[in-house]
Amino acid sequence: MLKITNLSKSFGEKKAVDNLSLHIKPGEIYGFIGHNGAGKTTTLKSVVGILNFDEGEILIDGISIKDNPIECKKNFAYIPDNPDLYDFMTAIQYLNFVADIFNVPADERTELIHKYADIFEIRNDLAQPISSFSHGMKQKLALISALIHKPKLVIMDEPFVGLDPKASHLLKGIMREICDNGGAIFFSTHVLEVAEKLCDKVAIIKGGKLIRCGTMDEVKGDESLESAFLELEG
Amino acid sequence: MLKALLKKQFLELNTFYFQNRKTGKNRSKGGTIGMIVLFVLLFIGIGFSFYGMGSLLADTFIALKLDWLYFAIMGLMALFLGVFGGVFNTYAGLYHAKDNELLLSMPIPPSLILFARMVGVYAMGLLYEAIVFVPAIICYWVKKPLTVLNVLFPFLLVFILGFLVLSLICVLGWVIALISSKLKNKSIITVLISVIFLGAYYFFYFKFNTFLQNIVGNAQHVGDSVRKAYPVYIFGRAAVGEAIPMLATIIAIAVVFALTYFILSKSFIKIVTTKQAEKKTVYNESKSIKTSSAGSALLKKEFKRFLGSPTYMLNTGLGIIILPVLSVAALIKMKDARELIEVGTNMFPELMGLLPIFAVCVICMMLSMNAITAPSISLEGKTIWILQSMPIDPWDILQAKQKMHLYLNAAPAVISATALGFVVGADTYIIVLMNAFALSFVLFSSSFGLFMNLLKPNLVWTNETVPVKQGMSVVVALFGGWLISIVFGFIAYLTRDIIEPRYYLIGVVVVLALTSRFINGWLKTKGTKIFAEL
Numbered sequence: 004m005l006k007i008t009n010l011s012k013s014f015g016e017k018k019a020v021d022n023l024s025l026h027i028k029p030g031e032i033y034g035f036i037g038h039n040g041a042g043k044t045t046t047l048k049s050v051v052g053i054l055n056f057d058e059g060e061i062l063i064d065g066i067s068i069k070d071n072p073i074e075c076k077k078n079f080a081y082i083p084d085n086p087d088l089y090d091f092m093t094a095i096q097y098l099n100f101v102a103d104i105f106n107v108p109a110d111e112r113t114e115l116i117h118k119y120a121d122i123f124e125i126r127n128d129l130a131q132p133i134s135s136f137s138h139g140m141k142q143k144l145a146l147i148s149a150l151i152h153k154p155k156l157v158i159m160d161e162p163f164v165g166l167d168p169k170a171s172h173l174l175k176g177i178m179r180e181i182c183d184n185g186g187a188i189f190f191s192t193h194v195l196e197v198a199e200k201l202c203d204k205v206a207i208i209k210g211g212k213l214i215r216c217g218t219m220d221e222v223k224g225d226e227s228l229e230s231a232f233l234e235l236e237g
Numbered sequence: 238m239l240k241a242l243l244k245k246q247f248l249e250l251n252t253f254y255f256q257n258r259k260t261g262k263n264r265s266k267g268g269t270i271g272m273i274v275l276f277v278l279l280f281i282g283i284g285f286s287f288y289g290m291g292s293l294l295a296d297t298f299i300a301l302k303l304d305w306l307y308f309a310i311m312g313l314m315a316l317f318l319g320v321f322g323g324v325f326n327t328y329a330g331l332y333h334a335k336d337n338e339l340l341l342s343m344p345i346p347p348s349l350i351l352f353a354r355m356v357g358v359y360a361m362g363l364l365y366e367a368i369v370f371v372p373a374i375i376c377y378w379v380k381k382p383l384t385v386l387n388v389l390f391p392f393l394l395v396f397i398l399g400f401l402v403l404s405l406i407c408v409l410g411w412v413i414a415l416i417s418s419k420l421k422n423k424s425i426i427t428v429l430i431s432v433i434f435l436g437a438y439y440f441f442y443f444k445f446n447t448f449l450q451n452i453v454g455n456a457q458h459v460g461d462s463v464r465k466a467y468p469v470y471i472f473g474r475a476a477v478g479e480a481i482p483m484l485a486t487i488i489a490i491a492v493v494f495a496l497t498y499f500i501l502s503k504s505f506i507k508i509v510t511t512k513q514a515e516k517k518t519v520y521n522e523s524k525s526i527k528t529s530s531a532g533s534a535l536l537k538k539e540f541k542r543f544l545g546s547p548t549y550m551l552n553t554g555l556g557i558i559i560l561p562v563l564s565v566a567a568l569i570k571m572k573d574a575r576e577l578i579e580v581g582t583n584m585f586p587e588l589m590g591l592l593p594i595f596a597v598c599v600i601c602m603m604l605s606m607n608a609i610t611a612p613s614i615s616l617e618g619k620t621i622w623i624l625q626s627m628p629i630d631p632w633d634i635l636q637a638k639q640k641m642h643l644y645l646n647a648a649p650a651v652i653s654a655t656a657l658g659f660v661v662g663a664d665t666y667i668i669v670l671m672n673a674f675a676l677s678f679v680l681f682s683s684s685f686g687l688f689m690n691l692l693k694p695n696l697v698w699t700n701e702t703v704p705v706k707q708g709m710s711v712v713v714a715l716f717g718g719w720l721i722s723i724v725f726g727f728i729a730y731l732t733r734d735i736i737e738p739r740y741y742l743i744g745v746v747v748v749l750a751l752t753s754r755f756i757n758g759w760l761k762t763k764g765t766k767i768f769a770e771l
Contacts, residue, residue: 053625072769073629087620087622092545093522095526100538103528103531103630104535116526117522127517131517
């Protein structure tokens with residue numbers, strides 16, 4: 004589903020991502036962990052084509068993000084760490100906008116918008132301007148907008164930040180559902196307990212370099228993910 | 238405690254003037270001095286114009302022994318400017334300050350917080366009021382022999398009048414906030430009010446001299462009328478140096494202020510701590526979910542942004558309303574306009590044939606003020622990830638921005654070119670060419686604005702006035718448009734004996750169309766790459 008090969012990206016002298024390779028298969032929830040500034044967001048932004056990278060290749064469902072970005076983007080959804088949305092729109096206007104861009108038919112978008120709006124309990128707020136939303140509500144709206152076009156791959160940067168415990172729980176369920184239906188999830192997180200319980204595979208990045216990746220057992224062994232992570236981080 | 242609050246209040250004012258709002262850093266010493274000099278010069282400049290006005294009134298009123306009327310009129314003007322200058326920020330300044338929660342969590346009586354805030358409002362109001370009243374006093378001192386009372390009383394009245402200004406500001410600010418909280422479509426109403434205000438401003442500006450001359454010409458009659466408005470009469474007499482009216486004025490203003498402070502301090506804590514219940518729009522499923530193509534979704538998004546932001550509309554779209562209004566006004570006043578043109582062409586007969594070109598150049602200058610595309614990329618700000626991560630060709634995004642510019646400017650261009658064509662007496666063929674000129678200029682400025690914004694984008698702003706008002710792309714698009722219009726007019730003048738106006742107009746249309754095509758080619762290739770990598 005997502006194949007990253009020898010990805011490198013520098014900002015001036017600083018190498019933010021250094022020769023990183025990852026392969027995420029359909030049905031997998033792949034966690035991406037590392038301390039602040041390790042290169043997680045740079046990697047995710049490169050994957051979704053909003054940051055140009057220097058070297059390497061990124062294929063989504065076999066299509067190169069560099070060579071054919073538009074076709075590639077039809078297959079995934081991206082949720083950034085801080086969901087800055089269009090404050091001048093109402094929630095439903097924003098969802099309509101996203102659905103229009105992804106060409107989602109009317110009946111399908113109605114069904115999906117209502118399904119997820121009910122799950123996240125914001126159906127009654129859909130007519131409100133986004134400017135009146137709290138961080139958590141914006142996060143929920145960003146999640147709905149990502150899900151209404153049924154992406155094969157969902158890329159999320161710290162998706163649990165700002166969500167209340169109930170919404171976090173529901174999101175975990177949705178993530179599992181997507182993967183059970185043949186999709187894949189690639190997300191970054193600082194919450195190691197969540198990663199440990201939720202992910203099928205995990206990758207640890209440090210100073211732009213991938214220092215460990217694989218199934219949860221391969222990465223943590225007999226320890227907890229937290230202990231393994233702290234040990235690897237030194 | 239009060240001292241600490243006042244110190245904070247003045248630090249806030251200080252920050253407003255002496256901190257770079259773009260970077261959040263203090264201005265350099267040079268920058269601070271420059272800012273002070275600028276303000277002093279501004280104060281002196283505006284003060285001089287009020288001095289001139291005061292001088293005109295003082296000569297007449299002093300001669301007629303109506304000195305009190307002079308101060309009454311200048312006092313009213315000072316009151317008006319003071320209230321008007323401060324009223325729009327008062328409600329936010331008093332009640333919606335960012336440090337409300339912080340201060341209210343401290344052991345400070347709410348009335349003291351209000352008092353400190355009111356000192357800030359007083360200072361702002363005083364500044365505006367003094368710009369009128371201080372020059373008026375100086376003018377009076379110059380024209381009248383000085384006595385202790387006629388020096389001391391007007392001087393004191395500057396500060397006393399400030400309290401009346403403060404009281405009125407507080408009351409009016411409260412009313413404005415109340416009305417605005419009930420309004421729907423605030424952005425459009427803000428723009429409409431601004432346009433009406435601008436119209437009223439220019440109307441009064443042009444009529445002001447007549448108004449002043451009427452007052453001077455009918456001083457006695459005006460005096461009799463104003464005398465009936467007793468508080469104004471008493472204020473005028475106090476300013477001249479009469480003790481009892483001075484005492485009455487002080488007491489009256491003190492009562493008004495005390496009453497205002499009492500009412501506000503009683504309601505302050507309630508207003509600050511009660512969140513207004515916002516009317517929730519009910520979600521209507523059947524009306525809310527609509528489909529459209531990706532292209533039209535992008536265009537709708539651009540329109541929503543434009544219509545949802547008074548700053549964007551006022552700074553880049555005012556000409557959309559003003560241009561047709563002025564053009565139709567020129568049509569209505571065609572006789573006067575033609576007389577004016579005749580005077581000009583009698584003096585410079587060689588300009589006669591160039592009038593259609595000059596007219597359309599003026600239209601283009603006004604059209605370049607509608608630089609809608611120039612901040613449009615910067616305005617994406619932190620939300621740019623949405624478009625960048627979507628499966629859309631960046632060229633479609635740029636085209637949506639360009640289309641909005643064209644749709645909004647095409648009609649004003651056509652209306653004004655046609656109207657001014659009639660006014661300058663052009664034939665149908667020339668009017669058609671004038672229209673083509675104006676429309677090709679609209680096309681050019683839409684491309685040029687985008688081109689500039691791609692070269693000079695600013696996506697890291699916290700307030701949209703930064704890209705809209707201070708953005709380099711907007712400045713270059715606006716002044717660049719002016720320069721190009723002037724250059725077209727100038728070349729027309731230089732080549733008047735070589736090229737007939739109709740051929741010149743055709744030539745300009747071709748040049749503008751080709752330049753636009755060239756810029757669009759750049760936008761489609763390099764521009765889209767830049768956008769994708771922003």
